[in-house]
Amino acid sequence: MKTKTILISAMALLLAAASIAPASAQRRQMQMTDEQKYLDAMHRNITSDKLFGYVEQLSDSTLEGRLAGSPGMAKAVNIVENYFKEWGLKPAGDNGSYIQEFPHPCVEVFPGSTMEILFPVYGQKRKDTVWISKSYPWADGWFAGGMTGNGDITAEIVYAGFGVTAPELGYDDYAGIDVRGKIVLVEGETPNTSRNDDTLRMWYDHTLHQTKLNNAVAHGAVGLLYLWVPGPNAPYNEGFVYAHVTDTVVNDIFRGTGRTYAETVKKIYETKKPQSFHTGKKAHIRMNATYNPDATGKNIVGIVEGSDPVLKNEYVIISAHLDHLGMIPYHIAGANDNNASSAALLGAAEALAKSQVKPKRTVVFLSLDGEEAGLTGSTYYTTHPLFPKEKVKAVINLEQVGAGEMLSASYPYNFPDLPKYTEQANDRYIHRILFQRESRYVTRPRTDGVVFMKAGYPVLDIRAAGGGYYHHPKDNPSSINPEILQSATEWLYWTAIMIADE
Numbered sequence: 001m002k003t004k005t006i007l008i009s010a011m012a013l014l015l016a017a018a019s020i021a022p023a024s025a026q027r028r029q030m031q032m033t034d035e036q037k038y039l040d041a042m043h044r045n046i047t048s049d050k051l052f053g054y055v056e057q058l059s060d061s062t063l064e065g066r067l068a069g070s071p072g073m074a075k076a077v078n079i080v081e082n083y084f085k086e087w088g089l090k091p092a093g094d095n096g097s098y099i100q101e102f103p104h105p106c107v108e109v110f111p112g113s114t115m116e117i118l119f120p121v122y123g124q125k126r127k128d129t130v131w132i133s134k135s136y137p138w139a140d141g142w143f144a145g146g147m148t149g150n151g152d153i154t155a156e157i158v159y160a161g162f163g164v165t166a167p168e169l170g171y172d173d174y175a176g177i178d179v180r181g182k183i184v185l186v187e188g189e190t191p192n193t194s195r196n197d198d199t200l201r202m203w204y205d206h207t208l209h210q211t212k213l214n215n216a217v218a219h220g221a222v223g224l225l226y227l228w229v230p231g232p233n234a235p236y237n238e239g240f241v242y243a244h245v246t247d248t249v250v251n252d253i254f255r256g257t258g259r260t261y262a263e264t265v266k267k268i269y270e271t272k273k274p275q276s277f278h279t280g281k282k283a284h285i286r287m288n289a290t291y292n293p294d295a296t297g298k299n300i301v302g303i304v305e306g307s308d309p310v311l312k313n314e315y316v317i318i319s320a321h322l323d324h325l326g327m328i329p330y331h332i333a334g335a336n337d338n339n340a341s342s343a344a345l346l347g348a349a350e351a352l353a354k355s356q357v358k359p360k361r362t363v364v365f366l367s368l369d370g371e372e373a374g375l376t377g378s379t380y381y382t383t384h385p386l387f388p389k390e391k392v393k394a395v396i397n398l399e400q401v402g403a404g405e406m407l408s409a410s411y412p413y414n415f416p417d418l419p420k421y422t423e424q425a426n427d428r429y430i431h432r433i434l435f436q437r438e439s440r441y442v443t444r445p446r447t448d449g450v451v452f453m454k455a456g457y458p459v460l461d462i463r464a465a466g467g468g469y470y471h472h473p474k475d476n477p478s479s480i481n482p483e484i485l486q487s488a489t490e491w492l493y494w495t496a497i498m499i500a501d502e
C-alpha cells in the first residue's frame with residue numbers, strides 16, 4: 001500500500017516536470033523572432049550527418065542506379081514519398097497522391113553485356129588474317145548504352161567523326177563512307193567551335209544524342225561506339241546495339257591507321273571537313289537488354305502550405321532529379337548526381353515542415369524523374385503544370401550539390417533580380433565562395449533548371465563546385481563532402497524562405 005503511494009507521487013512529480021518542460025520551450029518559441037524560429041528548425045533538422053544518411057540510403061545498390069521506369073527507381077520513389085508523408089507535407093500530385101505519373105518506356109541492361117575490340121594480325125594472304133580480341137575494364141574502357149537494343153554483333157568499325165549529317169550547314173560525316181552493316185564510332189557535340197548564340201542555334205539539333213543515334217540507324221549501321229559519358233538519354237531502336245567508350249579504346253582503334261585521334265579531331269575543327277574512314281578494326285558488342293514500353297515515370301510532389309491567406313496561392317518550387325543511369329550493366333550510385341540534391345531537398349522539406357513559423361507563400365517540393373533519360377520529368381511537369389505558372393515566384397533547381405567547397409547559381413537573363421536572393425542568403429548565413437552567372441540557355445540543356453527556364457519560369461539553377469565525379473562509379477558516397485552538402489541545403493533553405501516571405 002505504502003509502496004504504491006510513493007510510486008503514485010513519483011509519477012505525479014514526473015508528469016508535472018514533463019508538463020513544465022514543453023511550456024517553457026513553448027514560451028521560448030513564442031519569444032523568438034521569425035528568423036530565430038527558422039534558424040531553430042534549420043539546426044534541428046539540417047545536419048550533415050542526416051543529409052549524408054539520405055545520400056547513402058538512395059545510393060544503395062538495391063536501388064539499381066534509379067533508372068526512370070525501372071523497379072529500382074520505384075524503390076527510390078517510395079523512400080522519398082514516405083519521408084514526405086512522415087513529415088506531414090501535403091500531397092499535390094495526381095488524385096490527392098504525391099505522384100505525378102507519365103509514360104516512360106525504359107531499357108534495363110543486365111550483366112552479360114560486353115564490348116571488345118578485334119585487331120587484325122595479317123598473314124601471308126588475306127584469308128590468313130587472324131583477329132585478336134581485346135577487352136577493356138568496365139567504366140575505364142566502356143559502359144553499356146543506356147537505351148541499347150538487345151543483340152550480339154561483330155562488325156567492322158567505321159570512324160564517323162561527330163556522326164552529323166547537316167546538309168543545311170554543308171557538313172556530312174557520312175559522305176563518302178558506307179556504314180551499312182557496320183559499327184560507327186562517333187563522339188558528342190558537333191564540329192562547331194563558335195559560342196555565338198545564332199551559330200549555336202543552327203547546330204543545336206545535331207548536338208542531341210537522339211539525332212546522332214537515329215542518323216547512324218538511318219545510314220544502315222548496326223551498332224555504335226559512342227565517345228561520351230554514359231546515360232539513358234537516347235532513342236530506342238530495336239536490335240541496334242551500342243556502347244559508350246573512353247578515349248583509351250578510341251586511341252587503340254586509331255592505332256596502325258597512320259592517324260591519331262587527337263590530330264583527326266583537331267583537323268575537323270580547323271577545316272570544318274569530315275575525316276571519316278574505315279578503321280580496319282572490328283568490334284564485338286553483346287548487349288543483354290530488355291525493353292519495357294509500358295513503364296512509367298513518377299515525379300513526387302509535396303507542399304508546405306503558405307501561412308498568408310492570400311500569398312499562399314503563390315509558389316516557390318524546389319526541384320531535384322531523383323533518377324540516375326540504371327545498371328549499365330553494373331551499378332553507379334550517382335551519390336552527387338543527384339542523391340546529394342535529393343538529400344538537400346529532403347533536409348529543407350523536413351526543416352520547413354517542422355518549423356514553428358511558415359513562409360507566407362507555399363513551398364513546393366518537386367522530386368523529378370527522368371532527368372538522365374532526357375529531362376523527361378521536368379519536361380512533363382512544364383507541359384502539365386500542377387500550379388499556375390504565373391503564380392510561381394521562383395523555381396530553385398538543384399544539381400550535384402554534394403562535392404567541392406564552392407557554390408554556384410545560374411539564372412535566366414530575363415530575370416536579373418533573382419541572384420540577389422542567393423547572394424543575400426550566402427552573405428548572411430553561409431559564407432561560401434559563390435559564382436553566379438546569367439544563362440541564355442541556347443546550348444543543349446543539361447539540367448532540369450534549363451527546362452524550366454525555356455518554359456519561361458524564374459529559375460535559380462544551383463550546384464556546388466570544385467569537386468566530384470560525373471557518370472562514373474567513383475560518384476559514390478565516399479566522394480561526398482558532407483560540409484558542402486549541409487551548406488548547400490542551408491543556402492537552399494534560406495533562399496526559398498527569402499523569396500517565399502518577401
Ligand SMILES: [Zn+2]
Pocket residue numbers: 321337338371399400
Ligand atoms: Zn544530374
